[in-house]
Amino acid sequence: MIEVKFRGRGGQGAVSASEILGRSLFLEGKWPQAFSHFGGERRGAPVFGFLRVDNEPILLKCQIQRADHVVIFDLALADEQEVFQELKPDGVVLINTHRDIDSFRKWRAFRLGLIDAGAIARSAGLGHAFNTAILGAYVRLTGMVRMETLMSVVKQMVPSKIESNLEAAQRGYDEAKVFPAEGVN
DSSP: OEEEEEETTSSHHHHHHHHHHHHHHHHHTTTEEEEEOOOSOOTTTTEEEEEEEESOOHHHHHHHHEEEEESSOGGGGGHHHHHHHHEEEEEEEEEEEESGGGGGGGGGEEEEEOOOOOHHHHHHHOOOOHHHHHHHHHHHHHOSOOOOHHHHHHHHHHOHHHHHHHHHEEEEEOOEEEOOOOOOO
């Protein structure tokens, strides 16, 4: 089983990203389980999307404590120590950032992806909802699902600006910077 934790703020698309990825994996024959956690205040408040995926039905019904992958929509919500504690040792991290790899020296213990999904979403006319750009980068980083499947699900599940979201997903895939783990502590 692979467990993924999406960390973001309300309105950025972290919860819908887990649902879009879950449906994409289902279409490729996997068994996904997507769920979320957020407080009463949704827009701008911290939000978590969770996704489990396996080759058989998932019976586990609890939050994810130690994830295989962490996707960070807002770096301000990603205290280094907290993220390191919630990631499995061979974890994968995808960060939405405009900063370069030199800013993430301690993160190099994990397989790391960097993408400026916010800039991609703004240039595509999507405002602050950049889940499709993040998902494109996630596909490139992990290879868990085919890009064609993701694009098909975006067409089905995104309620508006479909072409802009498809463009953002493709650009996320194309522009993601992927770095192997280096064992840095």
